[in-house]
Amino acid sequence: MGIYFIVLSGGEPTVYPYLFDIFEKHDDVGFMMYTNGTLIDDEFADKLLKIGNVTPAISLEGFKEKTDQRRGKGVFDKVMSAMDKLKKRGIVFKTSVTATNNNVDELFSDEFIDLMIEKGAIYMWSFHYIPIGRNPNLDLMLNPEQRYKLAKRVNELRNSKPLFVMDFWNDGTYSQSCIAAGKRYFHINAKGKAEPCAFVHFAVDNVKDKLLRKILQNPLFKSYKKKTTFR
Numbered sequence: 474m475g476i477y478f479i480v481l482s483g484g485e486p487t488v489y490p491y492l493f494d495i496f497e498k499h500d501d502v503g504f505m506m507y508t509n510g511t512l513i514d515d516e517f518a519d520k521l522l523k524i525g526n527v528t529p530a531i532s533l534e535g536f537k538e539k540t541d542q543r544r545g546k547g548v549f550d551k552v553m554s555a556m557d558k559l560k561k562r563g564i565v566f567k568t569s570v571t572a573t574n575n576n577v578d579e580l581f582s583d584e585f586i587d588l589m590i591e592k593g594a595i596y597m598w599s600f601h602y603i604p605i606g607r608n609p610n611l612d613l614m615l616n617p618e619q620r621y622k623l624a625k626r627v628n629e630l631r632n633s634k635p636l637f638v639m640d641f642w643n644d645g646t647y648s649q650s651c652i653a654a655g656k657r658y659f660h661i662n663a664k665g666k667a668e669p670c671a672f673v674h675f676a677v678d679n680v681k682d683k684l685l686r687k688i689l690q691n692p693l694f695k696s697y698k699k700k701t702t703f704r
Contacts, residue, residue: 474686480505482671484663487512496524505530507569511548513555522562530569530598531555535579536588553592560593568594572623573602573613581626586634596637599627603672654697655689669697 479502486506503526510531521527531552534540540549559566568589570580579585602613624643631638654669661667666676667688678688
C-alpha cells in the first residue's frame, strides 16, 4: 500500500520482546519510536545501530527536577546517558516533550534547547497537554496566552537554533492537521482498532477483522478526510 513509515507509541515499546524481530523483518520501513529512554543501554544502542531503520524519540518533561517529578527519580540521568550512547554511535534521535502550564517556559528556554543540541538531538516534537482519563487535571492545560506565546517562540527557535522544533498543535498546517484519517496518517490503538488520529478515539473497524485497504475506505475516515481543514 506504499506505507513505509510507522510510529510506535506506548506504553513503552522497548519492553516488547519481539521489537527487533519486527524491525529486522521490515527492513525497508522507517520506524520512529516514542520511548522513556531508560532501557537504552550499550547493548540496545548497538542493536539500533546495526538495524539502522529506527529513530528513538525520547520523552522529557524539562530538566532533572521536572522530569524526575513526573517520571520517577533517576529518569533524567538515565535519559542523558541514553542520549550520549546514541550520539556516540551516530544514531539519529530526537526528543519529545509535553508542554503544560508549569513547564512550557523551561522546555522552550535557550538553556533546555541548547542542552538537547549538545546531546545530539536532531529535532524536538512538542505536544500540548490534553486532559484525559477519569480524573483529568485541567490545571495543567496551557492557557490561550501561553499557546500564543509558544507559537511565536517555536518560530524563533527554528530560525535561530540547529534543532528543528515541531509543535504538533500550532503547526497543524505542516502536519496536514491532526485528524488525518488516512490522508497522511492514521492510528491503530493497542486493541487493533483503526482510529482517525492518535488523539481521536473513535473507531468502527479493527485490523484483526478487516483488511487495512478496506478500513481506509470506511465512512468515518472518508468523512474526516473530506472535512479536514488543511489541504
